[in-house]
Amino acid sequence: MDDFEIELKMGFLEEAAQGITDTEQCFxxxxxxxxxxxxxxKIFRLAHxxxxxxxxxxxxxxxxxxxxxETFILKIKNGELPASRNVISTLLACTDFVTQMISGLKENLxxxxxxxxxxxxxxxxxxxxxxxxxxxxxxxxxSTPPEEVSAEPAVDQLSSPEAxxxxxxxxxxxxxxxxxxxxxxxHENVVxxxxxxxSEKQAPLKATEAVGxxxxxxxxxxxxxxxxxxxxxxxxxxxxxELVILQSVVKEQAMKTQSLEIKKTLHQMEKVTKEVQDxxxxxxxxxxxxxxxxxxxxxxxTALAVQKEVNLKIIGEETExxxxxxxxxxxxxxxxxxxxxxxxIETPETRKANGKNEKGNVTLAAYHKSGKLFxxxxxxxxxxxxxKLIRKAIDKKIIKPDTKLTEEQAYQLIFAPGFSTKxxxxxxxxxxxxxxxxxxxxxxLQGEVLIHSKKGxxxxxxxxxxxxxxxxxxxxxxxxxxxxxxxxxxxxxxxRPSKTDIQENTSLGQTLMLRGDNMPIxxxxxxxxxxxxxxxxxxxxxxxxxxxxxxxxxxDDILGQSQVVVKQLGSELNGFKGxxxxxxxxxxxPALILEPTDLVKRKLTRSxx
Amino acid sequence: xxxNVKYLCFSLGVEEFAIPLLSVREVLGLPEVTPxxxxxxxxxxxxxLRGRVISVMDLRTKLAIKPAVNTETAVIILDSxxxxxxxxxxxxxxVQEILPEELAPKPTLESGKANEYVVGVYxxxxxxxxxxxxxxxxxxxxxxxxxxxxxxx
Numbered sequence: 068m069d070d071f072e073i074e075l076k077m078g079f080l081e082e083a084a085q086g087i088t089d090t091e092q093c094f095x096x097x098x099x100x101x102x103x104x105x106x107x108x109k110i111f112r113l114a115h116x117x118x119x120x121x122x123x124x125x126x127x128x129x130x131x132x133x134x135x136x137e138t139f140i141l142k143i144k145n146g147e148l149p150a151s152r153n154v155i156s157t158l159l160a161c162t163d164f165v166t167q168m169i170s171g172l173k174e175n176l177x178x179x180x181x182x183x184x185x186x187x188x189x190x191x192x193x194x195x196x197x198x199x200x201x202x203x204x205x206x207x208x209x210s211t212p213p214e215e216v217s218a219e220p221a222v223d224q225l226s227s228p229e230a231x232x233x234x235x236x237x238x239x240x241x242x243x244x245x246x247x248x249x250x251x252x253x254h255e256n257v258v259x260x261x262x263x264x265x266s267e268k269q270a271p272l273k274a275t276e277a278v279g280x281x282x283x284x285x286x287x288x289x290x291x292x293x294x295x296x297x298x299x300x301x302x303x304x305x306x307x308x309e310l311v312i313l314q315s316v317v318k319e320q321a322m323k324t325q326s327l328e329i330k331k332t333l334h335q336m337e338k339v340t341k342e343v344q345d346x347x348x349x350x351x352x353x354x355x356x357x358x359x360x361x362x363x364x365x366x367x368x369t370a371l372a373v374q375k376e377v378n379l380k381i382i383g384e385e386t387e388x389x390x391x392x393x394x395x396x397x398x399x400x401x402x403x404x405x406x407x408x409x410x411x412i413e414t415p416e417t418r419k420a421n422g423k424n425e426k427g428n429v430t431l432a433a434y435h436k437s438g439k440l441f442x443x444x445x446x447x448x449x450x451x452x453x454x455k456l457i458r459k460a461i462d463k464k465i466i467k468p469d470t471k472l473t474e475e476q477a478y479q480l481i482f483a484p485g486f487s488t489k490x491x492x493x494x495x496x497x498x499x500x501x502x503x504x505x506x507x508x509x510x511x512l513q514g515e516v517l518i519h520s521k522k523g524x525x526x527x528x529x530x531x532x533x534x535x536x537x538x539x540x541x542x543x544x545x546x547x548x549x550x551x552x553x554x555x556x557x558x559x560x561x562x563r564p565s566k567t568d569i570q571e572n573t574s575l576g577q578t579l580m581l582r583g584d585n586m587p588i589x590x591x592x593x594x595x596x597x598x599x600x601x602x603x604x605x606x607x608x609x610x611x612x613x614x615x616x617x618x619x620x621x622x623d624d625i626l627g628q629s630q631v632v633v634k635q636l637g638s639e640l641n642g643f644k645g646x647x648x649x650x651x652x653x654x655x656x657p658a659l660i661l662e663p664t665d666l667v668k669r670k671l672t673r674s675x676x
Numbered sequence: 677x678x679x680n681v682k683y684l685c686f687s688l689g690v691e692e693f694a695i696p697l698l699s700v701r702e703v704l705g706l707p708e709v710t711p712x713x714x715x716x717x718x719x720x721x722x723x724x725l726r727g728r729v730i731s732v733m734d735l736r737t738k739l740a741i742k743p744a745v746n747t748e749t750a751v752i753i754l755d756s757x758x759x760x761x762x763x764x765x766x767x768x769x770x771v772q773e774i775l776p777e778e779l780a781p782k783p784t785l786e787s788g789k790a791n792e793y794v795v796g797v798y799x800x801x802x803x804x805x806x807x808x809x810x811x812x813x814x815x816x817x818x819x820x821x822x823x824x825x826x827x828x829x
Contacts, residue, residue, distance in 0.1 A: 305726065305728050309727040595714060636731070637729075637761065657722045
């Protein structure tokens with residue numbers, strides 16, 4: 068296989084992955100609105116594209132499978148099959164399988180798959196249920212306006228082979244499945260065989276209709292974006308960062324000249340650079356839409372598994388966030404959503420008994436507020452029972468029996484590892500892992516989770532996240548000859564303690580007494596084995612309160628506070644505890660970004676060893 | 677003449693070494709380097725390469741070769757399997773074409789520290805150029821240089 072072919076195939080797989088996600092979304096919306104012709108057309112178009120291009124790049128198995136899938140979808144589109152829950156489940160299973168194929172092929176372009184079980188499943192589902200959904204009758208069966216007929220000969224050539232093939236198959240399938248049954252017994256909305264043949268004549272037309280739309284590009288909004296790899300965006304950002312540094316050098320040099328013109332031009336240039344930097348930064352931002360829409364599926368499957376009726380409402384799916392952040396919130400969101408459906412929403416009977424609508428509601432909302440991303444997962448279920456939580460936590464020995472907790476603290480118990488209010492471990496939940504994952508992942512992202520709950524009215528999980536991990540507000544400090552950056556959100560306050568605030572104590576080490584609080588204070592250099600020539604009374608203490616225990620760190624001086632671009636250290640420096648990355652300071656020299664709580668953790672484990 | 681037989685020759689102290697030119701991304705003067713605590717002595721620190729942060733190692737310390745006095749110091753930026761690392765040498769000398777048949781196997785020596793990194797020798801006029809397996813010389817395979825457990829004074 069030559070490079071070109073590989074590139075072609077990889078390109079297709081990228082596209083297919085996108086296509087299949089779209090298809091899944093359509094299936095889900097089809098379930099809610101089974102007769103929407105737009106959705107049906109879109110599905111058919113997507114399936115058709117998938118089939119066509121998978122065959123074109125030489126993935127024959129995928130081509131064969133998607134061909135069957137297309138045939139199946141065509142039946143739904145033509146109203147031969149009702150879009151029942153069963154059918155949708157089959158379709159979703161098929162999209163899962165195609166997703167599997169795609170990721171399998173991405174790893175190994177020669178990968179082979181066993182498509183037969185799914186073909187059987189499709190075939191099984193292709194048999195129209197006689198007690199088909201009532202809304203099926205609303206389906207516009209054969210309503211082709213005459214002007215579309217005129218388009219037939221031209222477009223027919225484009226798609227006729229497969230369309231004819233599809234038609235032929237429908238015919239055979241129809242015969243095999245329907246022949247045993249007397250025509251009249253079939254439910255009225257299933258079109259009798261005679262008129263079915265009529266509608267089959269329309270089938271190629273509908274297929275060509277889709278092709279026609281594609282060819283004339285009647286849907287221009289669809290493709291106004293391009294895919295760019297993250298590394299290219301990062302490269303761009305790196306160069307812009309360098310440009311900014313060079314610019315400040317030029318600015319210094321320009322100060323020495325008398326030329327007003329140069330200064331003026333430079334000033335304009337600064338503005339432009341700033342704009343360019345902002346634009347480049349925004350390239351990393353993507354809407355939460357993709358991730359949010361995946362949750363439709365999670366809600367559906369979870370609700371089915373626990374036999375509840377749950378409706379998911381999505382708000383603010385256009386809200387943008389850094390791609391890396393978005394990738395990392397997928398898992399926590401899945402857990403939160405499942406938690407809401409499984410634990411939050413009551414069973415339909417309980418809901419009815421409590422005078423609520425049998426169908427539960429879960430709302431997934433995203434919005435920006437004061438430079439942060441807020442994501443809310445809200446259910447209108449039973450709410451959290453803090454007493455029950457505390458009892459359970461005592462049972463599981465997570466807290467001591469006599470612990471006094473506020474409501475909020477009790478709610479936070481559900482994030483404890485191993486904690487679950489469920490008595491029985493099911494497929495969906497009960498192991499007490501999920502919420503622990505939520506907390507850990509969100510904390511890793513420098514975010515937090517708040518819980519609001521009202522008994523009988525529901526629970527809201529509020530996830531607060533930084534918009535990007537690429538830029539942080541940093542405080543640059545010096546110690547000895549080196550400069551370090553502390554993430555600003557970790558520094559609670561800075562002060563220059565007087566001699567009386569500091570207690571030297573052999574067993575506890577240095578202790579800072581601050582407004583009645585006693586906390587350990589460490590020299591920054593002690594973590595690294597560095598020395599500073601500064602005397603204690605010239606130094607500044609940073610108070611850190613983000614960890615489990617407050618503590619303070621001595622630094623020589625604070626140089627300033629600024630936004631810094633976070634860069635990863637090379638893989639040879641992986642596992643450097645206490646250092647989360649590095650950045651390039653205004654003068655072009657790199658500096659390490661410190662994670663104060665990890666620094667102390669490391670120190671503690673070391674002194675314990 | 678294909679690129680495959682081109683080698684970059686450089687000096688460490690008074691000795692001359694060569695690495696395949698294809699593994700070299702660029703050569704530059706030694707910029708300011710920010711030291712990183714708790715790294716081996718041959719790890720000089722991190723530097724800014726046009727907006728990217730890359731690690732810099734001192735090949736002289738690593739191979740236990742005494743640095744030359746009064747020579748300019750250069751950094752060779754290596755491109756090794758997708759990741760970049762800087763390598764400090766005393767002086768970059770030339771690009772040399774060396775055909776495979778001109779290479780001699782390294783003489784059997786008693787084990788020296790630099791010995792295992794040498795994959796062959798090339799005789800240039802009056803002196804020998806040692807061919808380095810650079811990935812091995814910098815121990816790039818054991819990528820994790822941080823010793824979290826090491827107690828520092």
